[in-house]
Amino acid sequence: MSATPKIEPMGAKVPEPRQNDPDTLARQIVEKMTYSICKHPEQARKYDWLRAVTLVVRDRIIDRWFASTDRIRQSKDKRVYYLSMEFLIGRLLRDAINNLQLTGAIREALKRYNVELDMVELLEPDAALGNGGLGRLAACFMESMASTGVPGVGYGIRYVHGFFRQEIAEGAQVELPETWLVHGNPWEFERRDSTYEIGFGGKVLTQQEPGKPPRHVWRPAERVLAVAYDTPIVGWRGEQVNTLRLWSAQAVDPILLDAFNSGDHIGALVESNKAEAITRVLYPADSHQAGQELRLRQEYFFSAASLQDIIRRHLGENDSLDNLADKVAIQLNDTHPAVSVAELMRLLVDVHGYEWGKAWEITRATFGYTNHTLLPEALEHWPINLFERLLPRQMQIIYQINADVIREASQKGFDGSQISAISLIDEGHGRRVRMGQLAFVGSHAVNGVSALHTELMKETVFRNLHDLYRDRIQNKTNGVTPRRWLMESNPGLTGLLTEAIGPGFLDDVEKLRDADPLAGDAGFRDRFAAVKRANKARLADVISDRLAITLDPDAIFDIQVKRIHEYKRQFLNIIEAIALYNQIRAHPEKDWTPRVKIFAGKAAPSYVQAKEIIHLANDVARVINSDPSVRDLLKVVFIPNYNVSLAEIIMPAADLSEQISTAGLEASGTGNMKFALNGALTIGTLDGANVEMLEHVGEDNIFIFGLKADEVAQRRRETHSGRSIIERTPLLREAVNAISTGVFCPESPARYHTLVSSLYNNDWWMICADFEAYWETQRHLDELFLRQDEWQAKAIRNTARMGWFSSDRSIREYATDIWHAGPGKRA
Ligand code: NBG
Structure with missing residues (x-):
């Protein structure tokens, strides 16, 4: 067999092979219009221009993407994996053009065809794969990792329907489905070669050989495929391009032919519908957990796919998983991916044969966990019977982790109520798995997102765990990327400041x-x-x-x-x-x-x-x-x-x-x-x-x-009523009366009865x-x-x-204090 000839990718060794003058760009835009979109430029519609410009910009990104990926692979630097159920990215074209510093040249190029860049940019749909602050933070962090030279990969879910569209009909919110993918998505690349099987349900077989610890083998009843879609994330000045990898669910068998042939045309598709449902739609609630099975499936699906991918990449570059934590940092963005702690333990112990203690050491050294809220209704906990049915082996592992943690706490003299607060199992509400506790014990660093929030974490939700692990909680105050939130959104101010x-x-x-x-x-x-x-x-x-x-x-x-x-x-x-x-x-x-x-x-x-x-x-x-x-x-x-x-x-x-x-x-x-x-x-x-x-x-x-x-907490201990304040404050009383007497809704005067009576009886907020x-x-x-x-x-x-x-500052702090990765940190 002859040796495979080495083929250099175009541009991988030459970071800037392309000319960025308006003439070249204008020519390339027309070339894309002709040969990729198959439209005569004279017949081109607005969307065709958007697509042609995107493709021209994308080519430049790909060159840099190859170069970044090559550089990271060769340097053997530690990689950072940001696991997040949400990435609220928004539009990508302006961000890419700005970070590649092509804004002026592309504007000029398009003018030759009488097309306005601003108009074109507005046609791009928002990638709304998130609810609010948590998802937008993940998007800012991705951009800042690329901008500060952190080799970061984001892992999440490729929802077919992102955050719902809101209309207001007669004053009230109406939710409509969001369809960002209907015209295709030029920013993503499907990676069929990165497809993994994800199991659900089934049973656990235990094999006991004399003199050896028992071996557990999970035999899932159901299998679903996770297919990767990659989107490039361009850092400032295009110096580094990182990857956002989103998983899409597919059935192993797209159609059950037996059922189809016997006339059951709907039944033939049931399995594929069930599989695809996992990544069909983003749950539209922030700070509130719905407790549905589909949500737990989403969480496990993307966690398990990401871990398989991380391990495969690691083993492609290293001999074993012994040094996983030296080469890999995984950040859990809230508890949504917390099941990863149990899943990594399963992979290490059951699949790769690690002894429990060693596996726990690797797991804890690899994970970090960010908490984003103290609201009790947002803290995820799953009914044990649901968890056990869907993820039986992970449930066993959680029991074992819990036993270890409780033993440690008892040895340190914790009493019964402290131990039940620490426990991964909530015995009080129909037995539930507490994902916050799992994420906490499975991570070497746990952080809040502002100084006050971090202090309150220590005093409230994680008080007892903080007593048990005194050094684990730290603060990382959030930030926002100044590229999107100043340069791109406020060119007037940017120009003045410059x-x-x-x-x-x-x-x-x-x-x-x-x-x-x-x-x-x-x-x-x-x-x-x-x-x-x-x-x-x-x-x-x-x-x-x-x-x-x-x-x-x-x-x-x-x-x-x-x-x-x-x-x-x-x-x-x-x-x-x-x-x-x-x-x-x-x-x-x-x-x-x-x-x-x-x-x-x-x-x-x-x-x-x-x-x-x-x-x-x-x-x-x-x-x-x-x-x-x-x-x-x-x-x-x-x-x-x-x-x-x-x-x-x-x-x-x-x-x-x-x-x-x-x-x-x-x-x-x-x-x-x-x-x-x-x-x-x-x-x-x-x-x-x-x-x-x-x-x-x-x-x-x-x-x-x-x-x-502290005054809020104090007042809540004293009274819940707002009545006396309303009665002695004329401005407030008149305003509240106006609402309750229907001044703003004469057609339905009682509309705000509940809202108003809560002010009188329970001024909780x-x-x-x-x-x-x-x-x-x-x-x-x-x-x-x-x-x-x-x-x-x-x-x-x-x-x-x-x-x-700036999120650049936040990311540098995470890189130094939690991930031990990034520029200057050669692992
Ligand atoms: C939100 C908080 C915000 C915070 C963002 C990002 C959730 C669960 N939490 O205050 O409410 O800025 O997270 O950290 O969405």
Whole structure:
């Protein structure tokens, strides 16, 4: 047999073989239009241009992707695997073009055909494979890993239907299916050669040979295929391209021919439908666990596929799994992939023959776990009988891990109640497996996502585990990528800053500090304000197009966009709007500062109260906006279908950012960071990352109000009622009365009965308790806005001091303290 000739991939050795001048790009775009899309350029439609540009950009990415993959393989560096059920990526074209620094040249190239790049970019569907903060953080982290040179691979699920589309019909949320893949997805590459079998159900056989520990063999009853789809993630300046690998489920047998031939045409497809259902749709709930079997199947499916892939790659480059933890770091993004701990143990012990203790050592050294919420309803736990039926061997392993942990705790003198708090099995609620405990004990590092959240983790959910493993919990405050959230979404501000302080901040966003002294420069303040005004005018255009509401760009744009949740307190914001509405009408003589209150966000389809809050926002908007007596001094807008692309328009257009969660409940927040980076002032509670934002921007430049986390806990111990506060606070009482007497819904006056009575009887979210402080702070902001010099100076200081909240900083901290990987860390 003759030796296989070595074939060099085009471009692998030459990182920049392609010319990036507009002539070359224009020629290549037409070439793609002709030979890949098979359209004559004169007949090309808008979508054809999108596709042609994407393909031209993609070719450049592929060259760099090969080069990065080669470099990582040859260097034998430790790889980081980020396991996440969600990646809320949004559009990719602008990000890729920006990071490859092709924006000007492509714009120029397209102009030759009378095509606008901005128009083309808007046609791309959002990849909405996530619910909110947790999924968007994963997307920022992927981009930052590529930008800071961490060899990172993301593993997740290729949902056919991402996060639902939201429409508002007569004020209420309606959910519609999302179909991002219908026109194909030019960013993904199907990898049939990376297909794995994933088992479910069945039984465990135990083989006992004399003198040896028993061997367990899992014989699943059901098998499903996991097929890989890879998407390139381009880092800043295109220096590194990492991979996001998403798994799609397929049946082993696409059709049962026996059944089909005997006439059972539906039955013939049952198995393939059941298999494909696993990756069909994203669960649309953040911070709430549904407890359904399909969800557990999703979690195990993508965890098991990712681990097989990681092990196969490792064994391709190493002799054994002994050094797995030296070469591999796996980060569990929340508990969704926590079953990986049991699955890796199974692979090490049952398949690769490791002794239990050694396997446990490798497992713990490999995993890290990030917690993203303290909300009890979000902490995942699975009924034992479901878990056992679906994953019988993993259940046995969890019992054994639990026995080890409990033994360790007893040896250290833990008492019965401490041990039951630590236990991986919750005996109190019909016996359940606690995924948080599993993730915790199976990881060498456990982190929270802001300083406050991390401290609260130690005091609350993981108090006893923290006592048992004192060094395990650490903090890694979240961050956001400045490429998407400043450079791409706010080119006006990026241009102004580049002129004023030079381009250094593009590579190191902490250099934004150099803009700090410009807060004192009247000329700069004017230009900064002009950029903001243009961004507000752009948002006003979008709102006018979509909702036919006209806004004045000189009013305060006061914005709250995020998931709708009681703890995030959109309700408090709406009540304040109503109180303001009442006051404007009662005191027309006063000098009111014109204000626009903007809301956007989705509610989980089964979350009744959250949907009522959306309905209320829309009802209130309808009444206020059509009341001539407010003389346009107040407008309320609810923009439907909040998503990443809409956020890119909203963040740069805010004067005021609402971060008003009940203290102690928002783990971090990341929207808060995007707003402030773009020069919005924050009104917020001392919660999540707001606490650290206060430290960085300084107390004169952020507006903090309300109860602190310990005060909330204290008050909850004392009373749950809001009644006495409502009764003694006229502004609040009138606003609440207006809601309960049907002022905003005369067609159905009792609509908000439950919402309102909860304020009286159980002010769990501290809406009444915090109302007055919130109102006062808002009026103070009204006055400040009239002193534009002062306001703009504060806004500039926000932008200048937010560099620390870059996800590049977060990733460097993870790389140094948890993964021991990344540049300078040769394993
Ligand atoms: C969310 C928190 C946010 C936090 C993001 C990212 C979940 C379960 N948690 O406060 O609510 O910013 O995670 O860490 O979605």
